[in-house]
Amino acid sequence: MKAFVADAQWAPKSGYKPTAEEISKRRAVIGSSVWRNPTFELKTVPTPDIIDSDELLIAVKRCGICGSDTHLYETTPDGYIQFSGPARLPQTIGHEYSGVVVKKGDGVRNFKAGDMVAVESIHWCGSCTPCRSGAFNQCKNVELIGITAPGALAEFITAKERHCWNINALRRIYSEDDIFDLGALIEPVGCAYNGIFIGGGGIRPGAAVVVFGAGPIGLAAVALSRLAGANIVIAFDIHNKRLDIAKAMGADYVFNIIDLEKIGILPREKIMDLTDGYGAELQIEAAGAARRTVPEMENSLAVNGKLVYLGRSATSAEVELDILVSGANSIIGVRGHSGHGIYNNIIRLLSTGRLQIKNMITSYYEFTETLTALEKSVKRQGAKCIIRIG
Known part of the structure; x- marks a missing residue:
């Protein structure tokens, strides 16, 4: 064969x-x-x-x-x-x-x-x-x-x-x-399902969800979050074509991170603005770019928020532990x-x-x-x- x-x-x-x-x-x-x-x-x-x-x-x-x-x-x-x-x-x-x-x-x-x-x-x-x-x-x-x-x-x-x-x-x-x-x-799609509902424990209808990385797993996370009753779904990527697909699959707002950088805006600022300063209950890292994404995610988590790490890369990222403590937040690694x-x-x-x-x-x-x-x-x-x- x-x-x-x-x-x-x-x-x-x-x-x-x-x-x-x-x-x-x-x-x-x-x-x-x-x-x-x-x-x-x-x-x-x-x-x-x-x-x-x-x-x-x-x-x-x-x-x-x-x-x-x-x-x-x-x-x-x-x-x-x-x-x-x-x-x-x-x-x-x-x-x-x-x-x-x-x-x-x-x-x-x-x-x-x-x-x-x-x-x-x-x-x-x-x-x-x-x-x-x-x-x-x-x-x-x-x-x-x-x-x-x-x-x-x-x-x-x-x-x-x-x-x-x-x-x-x-x-x-x-x-x-x-x-x-x-x-x-x-x-x-199963990897995204595992991250949101099994590892991440699911979301309540009305929750805010943020997805970093609009590749297939990130796109699946967008669709599943919308189906599960998210009030708002925000997606970030560096490729406009992927962001267009994220929009079509249920994202309410999509942003090109490079374009935001050009005008001096951080993703965390967009998230906080779109959630009226409350932050997102669930944030999904599906980009495999933890050094860039994790600081944005942890600084825009809602109280009791969860950061689910799905992107795989042999790297490390700085985490401000006091933010996790103050917000009673968690970081969850999920595979498979x-x-x-x-x-x-x-x-x-x-x-x-x-x-x-x-x-x-x-x-x-x-x-x-x-x-x-x-x-x-x-x-x-x-x-x-x-x-x-x-």
């Missing part, structure tokens, strides 16, 4: 000492400290098949290009990838996908050939203490599809039944093409989309048309054009790019 494969040189940075396990598995805990000079190629690889009785063989139909994929492609001036999470290369990349069940193992109970599915990208083990405690996104033995395990920018992929979700219900109101498009969006009914609830919302997310798709590419799509993703001009495979 054809697959889009990333590879790179194993070259640990000075001062980074890989463990024996990292070396033996070629699985860096901090990818950006080890993998250098990446290459990407659409190549022929063996077609996977079911090994365990609880697996499905899936024909991939759509796969989104994620910021994590872009961070594998982007490099620092000295050639290291920018993805700061665990990474094992070479690897078929891609993890936001939908497809059709081709074959199932003897132990699979809830799926049959022909079912349309969306699949979690965080493949949790189910047996470690975090998993057995319900914290699937913090699994100690996690495999990240497309980064530490074979991904979905391929014609076929296998997945455990426990990680798959049936999306046949979307047939009620959508065409087959739309179903596969939406199915590939559930993963990033597994557990807590997240996929199931998003599928329900999509199947009734209550959640509208297709506006975030701004470009499509054929499978043979994947490298071009990845190259263009670096510009971050659009939102979600979808690769058509099957």
